[in-house]
Amino acid sequence: MPTHCSHTPWFQRAFFRGFFFAVLVALAFFQLWQAFFEQGIFSAPSQQSFLYRKQMDPGILVAFAGKQLLEGKLSEARELYRKALKNDPYYLPAWYGLANLDVDSGHGDKAVSIMRDLDAHARETGWWRWDKALLAYQLGLTDILTRDLSYLVEYSPAKRKQALELGGILWPDPEELLRRLGSQNALHLFRHALRKRDVDSAAFFWPLVETSQEITTRERLRFIELLRRNDRLEQAVAIWKKFFDSQSLLHNGDFSSPLLNGGFGWRCWRNSRLQGVYWRIEKRFAGVNEPPSMHIWFDGSTNINFAHFSQVVALQPGKKYVLTGSIRTRNLTTDQRPFFEVVGLRCKAVPQRGEMVAPDQPWTPFTLHFEVPGECSTMLVRLRRRPSISFDKRISGDLWIRSVKLEPESSSDPGTASHVESLSGRR
Numbered sequence: 001m002p003t004h005c006s007h008t009p010w011f012q013r014a015f016f017r018g019f020f021f022a023v024l025v026a027l028a029f030f031q032l033w034q035a036f037f038e039q040g041i042f043s044a045p046s047q048q049s050f051l052y053r054k055q056m057d058p059g060i061l062v063a064f065a066g067k068q069l070l071e072g073k074l075s076e077a078r079e080l081y082r083k084a085l086k087n088d089p090y091y092l093p094a095w096y097g098l099a100n101l102d103v104d105s106g107h108g109d110k111a112v113s114i115m116r117d118l119d120a121h122a123r124e125t126g127w128w129r130w131d132k133a134l135l136a137y138q139l140g141l142t143d144i145l146t147r148d149l150s151y152l153v154e155y156s157p158a159k160r161k162q163a164l165e166l167g168g169i170l171w172p173d174p175e176e177l178l179r180r181l182g183s184q185n186a187l188h189l190f191r192h193a194l195r196k197r198d199v200d201s202a203a204f205f206w207p208l209v210e211t212s213q214e215i216t217t218r219e220r221l222r223f224i225e226l227l228r229r230n231d232r233l234e235q236a237v238a239i240w241k242k243f244f245d246s247q248s249l250l251h252n253g254d255f256s257s258p259l260l261n262g263g264f265g266w267r268c269w270r271n272s273r274l275q276g277v278y279w280r281i282e283k284r285f286a287g288v289n290e291p292p293s294m295h296i297w298f299d300g301s302t303n304i305n306f307a308h309f310s311q312v313v314a315l316q317p318g319k320k321y322v323l324t325g326s327i328r329t330r331n332l333t334t335d336q337r338p339f340f341e342v343v344g345l346r347c348k349a350v351p352q353r354g355e356m357v358a359p360d361q362p363w364t365p366f367t368l369h370f371e372v373p374g375e376c377s378t379m380l381v382r383l384r385r386r387p388s389i390s391f392d393k394r395i396s397g398d399l400w401i402r403s404v405k406l407e408p409e410s411s412s413d414p415g416t417a418s419h420v421e422s423l424s425g426r427r
Contacts, residue, residue, distance in 0.1 A: 058084040058091040065097055069104075077101060092118070092128045099135055112139055119144045130159045137166070145170075146180050153185045164192040174204040187212055194222055199230040210239075220244075221262030228312070233377050237314050240264050250313055250381065250406035253325065255281050255292040269308040276302030279309070282400070293402035296383075298332075300396030303387050306338065310382030312345060313406060315372045323354075323368040323381060325404035332359045332397035336388040340368055340381070347376040353384070357399065369409065381406065 065080035078101055084094040095118055102111040115136060133148035152163035171177040178189060186208040193201035202223060209215055220243055227236035240263055245251045251265045259266040259281075271278050282295045296309065315321060323340060332338075341353040352370040372379060385395065 058088045058094055061087075062091070062093050062097055065094075069101070074101060074105060090122075092122060093131075096128060096131050096135060103135075103138060108139065111135070112141065115139060115141055115144060119147075129156065130162065133163070133166070137170075150181045150185065153181055153188050160188060161192070164188065168192070168196075174201040177201075178205070178208075183208065187214055191219070194219060194226065197226060199226050199232065202226060203232070203235065206239075217260075218262070221260060221265075224263040228378070233314060237264070248406075249315070249321070249408075250311060250323075250404060253404035253406070255294050255402065264312055264314060266309070266311050274304075274308060276300075276304050276394075277306060277308075291402055293328075293400040295398065295400050296338075297398040298395045300333070300394050302395075303334075303393040304385065304395065305387045306385035307382055310380055312378055312380055314378050315376075317372050317374045317376055320369065320371045320409035321406055322409050323370070323404070323406050324365065326363045326365050326402050327357050327361070328363045328400040329357050329359060329361050330398040332357065332395070332399065334388045334393055334395045335390050336386050336393075336395070338383050338385045338399055340366065341384050342368065342370045343380050343382070344373060344376045345378040345380045347373065347378075349373045349376050349379070359397070363400075363402075 061080045061084035065077040065084070068074075068077035068080060078098070081094050081098040081101065084091055085098070088094070095114055099111040099114040099118075102108070102114070115132070118132065119141075129148050129152055133145055133152065136142075136144040136148060149163045149167050152159045153167070156163070167177055167181055171180050174189070174193070178186065181189065186205055190202060190205035190209045193205060206223065220239065224236045224239055227233070227239070244260075244263060244265070252259070259268050261267050268279060269277075277296065277298050279294065279296045281292055282290075283292050284290060294309070298304070323342065325340075329337075337356045337359065339354050339356045341351050343349060343351045349372075352368065354366055354368040358364075370379075383401070387393070388395070
């Protein structure tokens with residue numbers, strides 16, 4: 001049988017061969033130019049030539065010195081650094097390079113002398129400050145290192161994270177770290193501790209920054225979350241009460257403000273992150289103004305296991321509470337429809353569930369009574385929908401929620417009026 005082969009057209013093969021040949025020629029010329037350039041540095045061409053002026057540029061000399069160091073040619077590198085300094089005695093990279101070379105050559109005393117001179121005469125220079133700090137660390141010059149790290153944290157966003165990382169390694173105690181880097185850097189230190197999820201350091205720096213205008217709502221919420229997850233609930237609740245809500249056991253139950261997605265506020269999914277279900281806050285229905293409500297709708301594409309609308313609440317162990325609100329539905333399908341439930345958070349508690357909503361209902365009040373187990377300090381209030389096992393299991397339809405409240409079952413019960421009061425009873 002004949003064999004069919006696909007052949008590349010001759011002109012394409014010629015083009016590719018010509019292209020690669022041109023690249024190889026260009027690389028060869030570059031290597032020749034570089035060799036000629038380096039040779040010229042050591043052979044002192046005419047001082048009037050353009051090449052000479054370029055070869056005496058400190059930046060080029062330092063760059064070639066670095067290349068010599070990589071090749072282990074220490075004496076050649078030293079000569080290039082000295083040439084650079086002869087042409088520009090204040091060129092800091094050359095001084096740092098020379099000091100590093102002294103360290104590598106075993107002349108630490110010479111490197112220390114260079115560093116002391118640089119620190120005395122170029123202390124306010126921000127250029128190359130990180131390299132200077134690293135060399136100071138290598139030489140054990142703690143005073144210079146401390147000043148440089150403090151400067152970098154305060155004035156150098158590009159090197160701030162690295163400076164904070166090094167400072168945290170050298171001085172892990174937050175009090176010592178603050179003393180070294182200065183109170184002017186307290187906000188940066190707090191943010192770094194928050195990023196690292198270092199609850200002890202973040203809590204230490206918090207009193208210094210809590211009233212700062214630069215602290216964002218998201219940072220406060222993240223700090224509250226960090227405290228709560230590390231069993232510092234009383235401090236978390238105190239911050240929540242001071243900056244967010246000092247009145248309600250359940251925050252923003254009337255949906256009059258944006259959802260916080262953190263702290264002790266409502267948590268909700270991003271519409272683009274969860275398939276088959278969406279939400280928005282609405283203030284009108286059928287063209288009529290109404291109190292704000294949370295509108296959740298299912299598009300019929302999934303048999304979703306839904307638990308993505310919730311709020312963490314701090315309550316008093318052993319006390320009884322009642323959750324109330326109103327729900328409206330339209331055209332909800334399947335035998336498994338949403339309901340409210342209360343579960344323990346990081347503690348053992350039997351889930352306490354309300355009734356499933358009807359497929360179609362006008363605004364209808366709901367009530368859920370529950371008791372907080374003795375070992376629980378926080379509970380999770382959430383809207384749930386369990387997956388269906390029926391043939392028609394993909395849920396669709398709409399649901400609205402409004403006027404959600406959480407109150408002690410007996411309003412006269414002392415110690416349950418606020419988060420802080422309820423927690424203080426445990427002392």
